[in-house]
Amino acid sequence: MKIAVFASGNGSNFEAIAEAVETGEIQGEIVMLFSDQPDAYAIERAKRRDIPVISFSPKSCSSKTDYELRILHFLHGYQVELIVLAGYMRIIGETLLSSFPSRIINIHPSLLPAFPGKSGIQDAFKAGVAESGVTVHYVDQGIDTGPIIAQVRVPIHPNDTLAAFEERIHQAEHQLYPRVIQEIIQCRKEDRKS
Numbered sequence: 001m002k003i004a005v006f007a008s009g010n011g012s013n014f015e016a017i018a019e020a021v022e023t024g025e026i027q028g029e030i031v032m033l034f035s036d037q038p039d040a041y042a043i044e045r046a047k048r049r050d051i052p053v054i055s056f057s058p059k060s061c062s063s064k065t066d067y068e069l070r071i072l073h074f075l076h077g078y079q080v081e082l083i084v085l086a087g088y089m090r091i092i093g094e095t096l097l098s099s100f101p102s103r104i105i106n107i108h109p110s111l112l113p114a115f116p117g118k119s120g121i122q123d124a125f126k127a128g129v130a131e132s133g134v135t136v137h138y139v140d141q142g143i144d145t146g147p148i149i150a151q152v153r154v155p156i157h158p159n160d161t162l163a164a165f166e167e168r169i170h171q172a173e174h175q176l177y178p179r180v181i182q183e184i185i186q187c188r189k190e191d192r193k194s
């Protein structure tokens with residue numbers, strides 16, 4: 001299966017997925033990385049792996065529809081079948097949603113529906129809950145609202161620091177996301193057979 005990863009920042013999840021492709025844990029191929037942030041570290045990671053990078057900001061487009069049509073042009077060019085959001089900090093609009101129905105997934109660092117939004121890790125930590133976690137879900141028009149595919153729990157210990165908890169969350173993400181991507185690939189293969 002041909003995968004596009006969308007990332008706006010560090011790209012550690014992109015890296016975990018790329019490694020899983022290399023080891024064969026994911027039976028697919030990352031055919032492109034898209035970033036809306038030309039200086040995102042994820043771009044460096046993709047270049048090091050010779051994965052094609054497409055990067056432009058919505059500011060360079062006349063509307064959100066134009067922006068997504070431009071992205072769509074590349075997705076079609078690379079024959080992308082699955083879009084994997086990995087720290088992509090923009091809401092997906094109707095143009096991409098309707099072109100990739102049930103084919104856009106996202107990872108969020110909390111047990112949704114708890115702590116949606118940009119600071120799921122900090123919000124859970126500040127709330128003083130005993131556990132949070134990681135969610136992989138299909139993307140719909142809302143913010144972190146689409147149907148949940150998988151979740152893992154991550155404890156918050158009594159004397160935890162935010163940094164230690166954050167690290168534990170990211171480790172959980174790096175294990176969960178490749179596993180879920182491979183499960184989706186496997187399910188689609190079986191669907192095609194039946």
Ligand code: GRF
Nearest residue numbers: 010011012013087107108109
């Ligand atoms: C992750 O915590 C992910 O859950 C959230 O954004 C962060 C991206 O981290 N959506 P990275 O860029 O993959 O390191």
